[in-house]
Amino acid sequence: DAKTTQPPSMDCAEGRAANLPCNHSTISGNEYVYWYRQIHSQGPQYIIHGLKNNETNEMASLIITEDRKSSTLILPHATLRDTAVYYCIVRVAGNTGNQFYFGTGTSLTVIP
Amino acid sequence: DSGVTQTPKHLITATGQRVTLRCSPRSGDLSVYWYQQSLDQGLQFLIQYYNGEERAKGNILERFSAQQFPDLHSELNLSSLELGDSALYFCASSSGGSGQPQHFGDGTRLSIL
Numbered sequence: 001d002a003k004t005t006q007p008p009s010m011d012c013a014e015g016r017a018a019n020l021p022c023n024h025s026t027i028s029g030n031e032y033v034y035w036y037r038q039i040h041s042q043g044p045q046y047i048i049h050g051l052k053n054n055e056t057n058e059m060a061s062l063i064i065t066e067d068r069k070s071s072t073l074i075l076p077h078a079t080l081r082d083t084a085v086y087y088c089i090v091r092v093a094g095n096t097g098n099q100f101y102f103g104t105g106t107s108l109t110v111i112p
Numbered sequence: 113d114s115g116v117t118q119t120p121k122h123l124i125t126a127t128g129q130r131v132t133l134r135c136s137p138r139s140g141d142l143s144v145y146w147y148q149q150s151l152d153q154g155l156q157f158l159i160q161y162y163n164g165e166e167r168a169k170g171n172i173l174e175r176f177s178a179q180q181f182p183d184l185h186s187e188l189n190l191s192s193l194e195l196g197d198s199a200l201y202f203c204a205s206s207s208g209g210s211g212q213p214q215h216f217g218d219g220t221r222l223s224i225l
Contacts (some may be wrong), residue, residue, distance in 0.1 A: 031120060032211045034213055038155075038215075041116065041149075041219070041221070042218060042219070043116075043216035043218050044155065044202070044216045045114070045205075045216070046114075046213045046215055046216075049211070097125075099145060099157045099160050099168050100155075100157060102147075102156065
């Protein structure tokens, strides 16, 4: 599985867009990019995932570069409740599901 | 609410004891995954089951075992507990389809005294 690199921490002003980068330069053609977040010691919360195209849902947008070597998670209007550790994961899709390997993620602090 | 239910939420026991953690996956999900999160480590994948069969093993100790039952719920058994086994244990489930994400439960906090 491709390794990911994320900045250890970021700050964002409340109400502004939070842009969280992830580098996955060794990603292969059939690997998906998944984003999760973990607030305190709660279970990781699924945010969004994609393969090649940009994706958007009610929580966030995922922008994947054309060469697929990096991606950015965008929280359009960050709130204090978005303060969490954000994990970028790449994984080969299998017919019976995937096991995820979590790195250290990016600790996002939303500042009032 | 992810739809994944884990019980109990908290468990306190002593060294040398055995405990069982339970996980009910989201309705329709066939895959169940177990993860361990210690204070000084990130989330570590332990084991995966798909429709009752073991599919993948990660960093699971020999003292730990798991199974998935015909109704698709899963149990993680931890035996000969040591102080270092104190951690959060998370269960996740997915449909098993290609690329489908995992959805995590709220975890069981295990404290070994």
